[in-house]
Amino acid sequence: MKFLFILDPLDSLKAYKDTSVAMMRAAQARGHQVLACEQRDLHSRDRVYANAGRLSLADNDEDWVRAHPKEPAALASFDAVLMRKDPPFDMEYLTSVWLLSQAEREGARVYNNPAAVRDHNEKLGILEFPQFIAPTLVTRDPDAVHAFIDEQRDVILKRLDGMGGESIFRVHHGDPNRYVIVETMTQQGSRSTMAQRYLPAIKDGDKRVLLIDGKAVPHSLARMAKPGETRANLAVGGQGVAQALTDREKEIAAALGPVLAARGLLLVGLDVIGDCLTEVNVTSPTCFREIQDQTGYDVAGSFIDSLVQKIKGGAR
Secondary structure (H helix, E strand, O other): OEEEEEEOOHHHOOOOOOHHHHHHHHHHHOOOEEEEEEHHHEEEOOOEEEEEEEEEEOOOOOOOEEEEEEEEEEHHHOOEEEEOOOOOOOHHHHHHHHHHHHHHHOOOOEEOOHHHHHHOOOOHHHHHOHHHOOOEEEEOOHHHHHHHHHHHOEEEEEEOOOOOOOOEEEEEOOOOOHHHHHHHHHOOOOOOEEEEEOOHHHHHOEEEEEEEOOEEOOEEEEEEOOOOOOOOOHHHOOEEEEEEOOHHHHHHHHHHHHHHHHOOOOEEEEEEEOOEEEEEEOOOOOOHHHHHHHHOOOHHHHHHHHHHHHHHOOOO
């Protein structure tokens, strides 16, 4: 089969830990052809095309890829198109999602389903599953945020379009900086923000639970914050420790998995702190390599096998 991966620039990928690289290696190992392009390579004339080049992948993380010249190809000519561009989910990302939806109408198979990606904000996605979340407020009203802080006493504030731990603040009710933090996060009432009760279970890690076609990978990655840091994201220095799923994580995965898979979300990364769901990641979920390297479980191979089953079954 022939797979197209829409990626960030190849020279920006860290092969020793990058999930997309792990996916592409697993695909090549199974005899599939791997091509890649960047978001800027998408365009439409009579159909949706990408300027795409074939990749030859190696196991050497220091010299992991040979990229062949790019040529235009209709997205419908590939067996699967995998959107793996990292956020931010800005206007250019949204435009790409619209183009991918058009490509689907032309016969392309796109994973994750672009309409589902468009409709699932990774922060707001938890609101659909209130039985699993901590007390949560979404508003642009600074007074409402302050009332929530007074009620909950210890709160996390986060932007709705952030990633990798960007623009996340912990605010205590007595914090002398709370007013400037709330003003900054809401931009004085012009920007919506999310406030959640602080979860002390973060000391045990911010868990990433991966769903592949609605089924949970048997190990999570507990991202542990470095000393003095509230955020446990790997992008800000957190350390990942693979662990067997807890009963609560299995319960959350069993409830969300079939719902999300039915929407065409082949790969989802659930973030869980203690007993609470905190995010539903659908753009380019990561942590394959960390789980794979620590446990031996072939996450990337499992994903490619599920992808091939989808294609053979005629699913999009």
